[in-house]
Amino acid sequence: MSLPTDSEYQEAVQNPSQVFSDPDLKSGQPELTSPALPFPKARSGNFATVYRLNCGTQSWAVRCFTRSIHPDQKRRYAEISRHLEGTKLRYAVGFTLIEKGIQVRGQWLPILKMEWLNGESLGSHIERNLRSPKALLALATKWVEMTRALRQSGIAHGDLQHGNVLIVGGELRLIDYDGMFVPSLAGSTSYERGHDNYQHPKRGDLFGPDLDNFSAWVVLISILALASQPQLWDQFKGGDDCLLFRKRDFSEPEKSKVLLALLNSREQSVRSLTALFKTLLSLPAGQVPPLDGNLLQTAPPTSQSSAIPSWVGDHKSAHAPRLPTAPSSQTPADAPASWVLDFVEPPTKASAQFVGSKASEQVITAYSVIFALVVGIGVLGGALPALALFSVPFVALFIVLFLLFQHHREPAAQARSQARRNLHEAKKRRAQG
Numbered sequence: 557m558s559l560p561t562d563s564e565y566q567e568a569v570q571n572p573s574q575v576f577s578d579p580d581l582k583s584g585q586p587e588l589t590s591p592a593l594p595f596p597k598a599r600s601g602n603f604a605t606v607y608r609l610n611c612g613t614q615s616w617a618v619r620c621f622t623r624s625i626h627p628d629q630k631r632r633y634a635e636i637s638r639h640l641e642g643t644k645l646r647y648a649v650g651f652t653l654i655e656k657g658i659q660v661r662g663q664w665l666p667i668l669k670m671e672w673l674n675g676e677s678l679g680s681h682i683e684r685n686l687r688s689p690k691a692l693l694a695l696a697t698k699w700v701e702m703t704r705a706l707r708q709s710g711i712a713h714g715d716l717q718h719g720n721v722l723i724v725g726g727e728l729r730l731i732d733y734d735g736m737f738v739p740s741l742a743g744s745t746s747y748e749r750g751h752d753n754y755q756h757p758k759r760g761d762l763f764g765p766d767l768d769n770f771s772a773w774v775v776l777i778s779i780l781a782l783a784s785q786p787q788l789w790d791q792f793k794g795g796d797d798c799l800l801f802r803k804r805d806f807s808e809p810e811k812s813k814v815l816l817a818l819l820n821s822r823e824q825s826v827r828s829l830t831a832l833f834k835t836l837l838s839l840p841a842g843q844v845p846p847l848d849g850n851l852l853q854t855a856p857p858t859s860q861s862s863a864i865p866s867w868v869g870d871h872k873s874a875h876a877p878r879l880p881t882a883p884s885s886q887t888p889a890d891a892p893a894s895w896v897l898d899f900v901e902p903p904t905k906a907s908a909q910f911v912g913s914k915a916s917e918q919v920i921t922a923y924s925v926i927f928a929l930v931v932g933i934g935v936l937g938g939a940l941p942a943l944a945l946f947s948v949p950f951v952a953l954f955i956v957l958f959l960l961f962q963h964h965r966e967p968a969a970q971a972r973s974q975a976r977r978n979l980h981e982a983k984k985r986r987a988q989g
Contacts, residue, residue, distance in 0.1 A: 560660040562605050565620045568660045569596040569607050575659045584609035615672035626747050639738035643709045647702050647730050679718030692783035700847045702728045703772040712737040712767035715750040737767050752803040756841035769844040777833050784823045809837050
């Protein structure tokens with residue numbers, strides 16, 4: 557049997573008392589497009605069209621399916637609903653699958669009934685706060701806390717992206733549970749592949765507790781990069797069905813303009829995290845680590861994959877001193893994810909050393925300018941012609957050598973060098989073996 561079209565659902569929803577079986581929905585009134593166009597407002601998605609029914613002080617989201625759901629999906633919805641009810645996860649919303657929920661063309665069809673959330677989508681919230689780094693950093697911290705809470709509850713959403721995360725009263729909430737994983741579904745396969753602009757290029761049939769790891773990194777890197785450089789939003793058309801990244805950035809990272817821009821960011825923290833993220837692209841989807849600080853927990857190398865390079869460990873110790881340990885029963889899900897701020901907040905006191913910082917370049921440049929002015933004045937006065945002839949080129953050469961030295965000390969440059977060495981060693985072993 558073919559499912560109704562959007563227009564057929566819309567026509568049916570105009571008469572709630574006649575088409576719905578649920579008592580709450582029968583007494584409701586649909587949200588309308590506008591006073592001038594008094595038709596139920598439809599929000600179309602991948603599997604369903606959603607309508608809002610206002611029932612007194614309570615509003616409900618009604619998901620009407622536009623694509624046939626797998627027969628096993630009904631069991632999955634039941635398992636997901638049962639697990640969410642048991643965990644009381646504050647990021648989730650309870651729902652009910654009603655088998656005979658709506659009558660269209662004389663046929664009773666299933667619907668999902670879910671509490672309506674009045675909130676702002678993740679993408680809209682980020683765009684509205686592009687000029688507020690403090691707000692974006694707070695969002696990044698909440699993002700890590702949420703992904704950790706999901707993992708500790710044995711849940712993977714399956715489609716973390718800008719449209720499935722709402723900010724309600726300053727807190728993150730999740731919607732659209734079609735592809736959600738809960739422990740009782742272990743061993744099943746996935747019927748939902750998630751949004752291409754947030755998924756690992758080799759996700760395949762992955763369906764388990766690590767399902768969200770890659771998407772979580774995509775969102776976190778995007779938020780932190782935009783907190784530092786809000787112009788990236790317009791440069792890479794953020795909000796155009798993505799935050800910053802698109803599918804091609806993951807499948808062809810060497811050609812990615814976004815990754816190149818972030819690797820050349822003026823912020824060392826952004827460069828470091830991007831270099832780490834780019835390395836994660838080479839891992840199988842199931843080996844991408846979660847955002848809980850457990851960066852080195854990967855499976856042993858196989859013929860198809862390799863472990864995360866050793867430089868990740870150096871990055872962890874050098875740039876994230878407060879990175880939390882792996883989740884445990886002693887680590888509450890709502891514990892603050894303060895390690896995020898280690899990557900983005902400037903030090904509270906000026907460093908006494910200039911090595912590896914922009915300050916060193918500024919000092920060298922300042923002294924060079926002063927020296928050049930002195931030499932210039934001497935030349936104009938006719939007092940230092942020989943000194944000017946030999947010293948100016950020497951100072952220029954010194955500056956060039958110094959900047960080259962600084963470049964080779966950058967984490968991104970070191971990561972590339974390490975990658976080249978690893979590739980050379982791999983080719984050497986293959987030739988020998």
